[in-house]
Amino acid sequence: MTAPLHETRTPGAGRALPDTQQGMRRRNLARVMHAVSAEGSLSRAAVASRIGLTRAAVSTLVDELIRWGLLEELGPERPGRVGRPGSALAVSGRGPAGIGAEIGVDHLAVCAVDLRGAVRARAVRHSANRGRAPEPVIEELTGLIRRVAADAEREDLWPAGIAVAVPGLVARDGRTVVRAPNLDWHDTDLGVLLPSGWPLTVDNEANFGALAELWLGDGTPRDFLHVSAEIGIGAAVVVDGGLLRGTRGFAGELGHIPVRPDGPACPCGGRGCLEQYAGEEAVSRAAGLEPREDLVGLLAERAEDGDADVRAALRDAGTALGIALTGAVNLLDPETVVLGGALAGLSPWLLPSLETELAERTAGPACPVAVSTLGPQGPLLGAAHSVVRAVLDDPAVVAGRS
Amino acid sequence: MTAPLHETRTPGAGRALPDTQQGMRRRNLARVMHAVSAEGSLSRAAVASRIGLTRAAVSTLVDELIRWGLLEELGPERPGRVGRPGSALAVSGRGPAGIGAEIGVDHLAVCAVDLRGAVRARAVRHSANRGRAPEPVIEELTGLIRRVAADAEREDLWPAGIAVAVPGLVARDGRTVVRAPNLDWHDTDLGVLLPSGWPLTVDNEANFGALAELWLGDGTPRDFLHVSAEIGIGAAVVVDGGLLRGTRGFAGELGHIPVRPDGPACPCGGRGCLEQYAGEEAVSRAAGLEPREDLVGLLAERAEDGDADVRAALRDAGTALGIALTGAVNLLDPETVVLGGALAGLSPWLLPSLETELAERTAGPACPVAVSTLGPQGPLLGAAHSVVRAVLDDPAVVAGRS
Known part of the structure; x- marks a missing residue:
């Protein structure tokens, strides 16, 4: 999970995916997820009309997304409508979650956001980080991340990735803090310090704040x-x-x-x-x-x-x-x-x-x-949501996880 | 031909095309054109390996592009190579051409560029345009455009569109000059003044200069x-x-x-x-x-x-x-x-x-x-090339013309 995941210009279109039959299918899976996500709940027929695919094609995609645990059926829609009642779909409140983390000059914060965008777990700690070496800061942050991940797992969520907001310039590799003057960190590769096993993105706090504004404002x-x-x-x-x-x-x-x-x-x-x-x-x-x-x-x-x-x-x-x-x-x-x-x-x-x-x-x-x-909450929320968006933008990445 | 044509971010990928089978085919036609254009001449097999499609798929696309007059066969490649000799392909030097025009404070200029990027016709005229009303300026420019188009037609070229560089701010409609202080033009719709029948784009001269730098620098x-x-x-x-x-x-x-x-x-x-x-x-x-x-x-x-x-x-x-x-x-x-x-x-x-x-x-x-x-030549060349790029980015737009 590197920086380009944040750069999808057409939500739901996953334009970075290869231009093949398989890529087209993955883009269509993303379109279904975004359509349902935007509306809260939607029938298969409504999804089809919204994204311009046939009802049959949408059903195949939806079945796959349900099997992966990304969508769930809410049961039949209320009767009285014309035609066969369709079952309303919603984005699942279980399954993949985005873990957002924030390194501030005087605090550390971590949260878990589910695919519906709800904050499901959170931990904040006062921490005087000015001039402190990266290792102890990241060790403390890792403790908070593990605690939030454990809280999330108790609610049937699993971390689909971690995104960390830092007050400094981050290289385009999405992991190296090139310069964080107020922490006094230089060329610090957070990738080797943070827990492995989860996809990781590190980015500037202003960037995550802006994404939060874009998505949640x-x-x-x-x-x-x-x-x-x-x-x-x-x-x-x-x-x-x-x-x-x-x-x-x-x-x-x-x-x-x-x-x-x-x-x-x-x-x-x-x-x-x-x-x-x-x-x-x-x-x-x-x-x-x-x-x-x-x-x-x-x-x-x-x-x-x-x-x-x-x-x-x-x-x-x-x-x-x-x-x-x-x-x-x-x-x-x-x-x-x-x-x-x-x-x-x-x-x-x-x-x-x-x-x-x-x-x-x-x-x-x-x-x-x-x-x-959003004010000071922006960067942390933007970080967690960037992981969630990456799943919505290419749901196939979680295939086989659940 | 409005502004978005200049904004293709992935050359040859025509990402703005719809995500359907038909759109995929059009993007692949563009990939073939760009691959041949980048190399000057290329065999079908080399195109296939470069764009990652099968030889058979490329042959179908190439046949279409030859039928439209956008590619031509240069004859068999020199013998002595392993395997069946392939015929080398080149971008056609006939067919569609881009007409670039420039409105300067003290001059008017027009040129025609073929799909290979060669300037095939040109006309420049000294013209004191400061404070002059748009109508006579555009009338004079139209005369030059018609002359260059006629010169191009004598060489089996036909105008695929006109792009006009102006020293001012242009609205996103790609035709209205919102403010050109040194001409003293305000909210001037050049679309109604320029000859109709050809796709038109108007843009700021700095933008066209930058595109020329990008494409030709x-x-x-x-x-x-x-x-x-x-x-x-x-x-x-x-x-x-x-x-x-x-x-x-x-x-x-x-x-x-x-x-x-x-x-x-x-x-x-x-x-x-x-x-x-x-x-x-x-x-x-x-x-x-x-x-x-x-x-x-x-x-x-x-x-x-x-x-x-x-x-x-x-x-x-x-x-x-x-x-x-x-x-x-x-x-x-x-x-x-x-x-x-x-x-x-x-x-x-x-x-x-x-x-x-x-x-x-x-x-x-x-x-x-x-x-x-490129210096002062940049804007005029950028304008003409923007029309050429639009054809390379979506060759299907000229289907049925030749």
Whole structure:
């Protein structure tokens, strides 16, 4: 389970599958799963009309999916309709589950999501990971993963794969953390540290956050820029329902867009990068606060209480975000910008100045800015759901498991 | 022939075709065309091994393509090889041709390219189009198109479509020029003005320039940022071999990335945009030159002669380009940046300061910058080739024409 699994551009079409009879059958199995998944429950006839195959062809596919434990029959539909009553189908609440894991600077979290998208098990632990070596962190995370997997197994679920969200740049191999400045990890292959036996994907937390927004958000379009922050500022670019990853997997480094080219030096080597104005450290310094844990919570609390210094610091951060986003919007022409992660909680004080910059600097109508409803939950949910989506996108991968 | 034709991400796979037996056959026809096109000439057996189909299946497809006039037999391969001698196949130099057209601020150009990629007819006319109404410009262009089409027809070619490159933003309908500031055109539907009867695509000149670079450039990767300039500065983002167009078709507006947020006001509504430092007008003003035609040629000449003011102006433009490109590279992580259009001719004086900015502002190795060998020819060639690619990507569209 490597990165391309997240990049399916046509949900349910599994376009990466080979263009053979067998590939076509696998794509059609995916179409059936997605059709039922989108509706909650659906008869065979309704599936057939939705995906444009014959009732007979759909029945064969459905029988296979039931045999694999991915679909289940809900029993006959209520009588009174015209024609022979069909049995309604639903995605199974047992069988494969996606395990999502998150390595934060001050916490670890793991959850299990079933094929219906419900969170069925969860474990969160406070953990001061800043500057801590990868081995003990992953050992602790592995303990949480095993606990969540065991909880899930008690509910007749089995892990179809693990996806791990990290606050750093991940190589396109989907397992190597190239650089996670706030953990101080460099070129760390998590594949050799995490439990083997399950397909594994490691990705940047902003990417998983964006996927969560795409899959779980309310009316999220298929082209958007997702901006999030934990300590640094990251972004993910979603184009036509897929992540834009970049050549090395490093796309979305919004935090190092030059905002004022002669501004303060940034550890990245540049000057006046966005993080020097809107990063957590810069904002807390401008607000006169000492660095501490849950600084975002404190900033929100003080701003809520009307603290003028905090409000001014957030207003200036919003201005810097607006300048950087003007450039990003000019380059990408997204349908919307979504503020996620820690930025979601601070949006009441960031948005006014951010939107002013965007509006003043744009010739036509400015790109709308939305606030994520998932907030800090996004990356963990996105990770778990990416495993679930991989099963829906190619159900044949679980053949023979159940 | 609308915009999506340019966006095939897997050459020869025609992934946009429906996922049916018929769609599979059309994709396989495309694979045969692309395999032969890539090699110049190829036997049926070599095509079969290259695209992973049986010799018999390939023969059926090839016979169809010969019947449609898209492939031709070159006669038996030279003897002395093992096995029955196969007849070598080549893409036909007759039949469908792509008509490319370009509307420049001071010129109009049209060319016809055959399926082999050779330019077979061409017409260029000096034309002062700045501020001129669309109707007379398109009337003049139509005259050139008819002349080139007639020249092509004398060589047994027929126009499979027309693609028009314009210096402005084009809507995703592939025919409406939303805004072309240097022509002073707004919301102009070229579809009603151009000759009917041929499939038509209108696109931004930077997009066509980028496609030319992708298809005709020497070793151009599948992920790059193409920066070009005529009067304004435009860019095109190529991801995985396809154009990133944006929600409204406006992606790539590099010229309005804020470089110095408090800098001079820009007609776009912003301040300190890249065009205020590296646009043709800004550079000529900084160099102490009066606006005139072929300003780029004059700048290059003066810089070549060692004019200190011109060299300083180009150095400063390179610095501004470097700052804007740092942001773009951080966001997109392209494999390379290609300087095309007028920038290609000025690159000796732009590159040093541009590359210095990129290197100093990038944490890891800086993104390499290449100079287009197509230069100002790119957009016209890209337009004509886009029509040719559409035929190679779905040869069945010409069935019954020849």
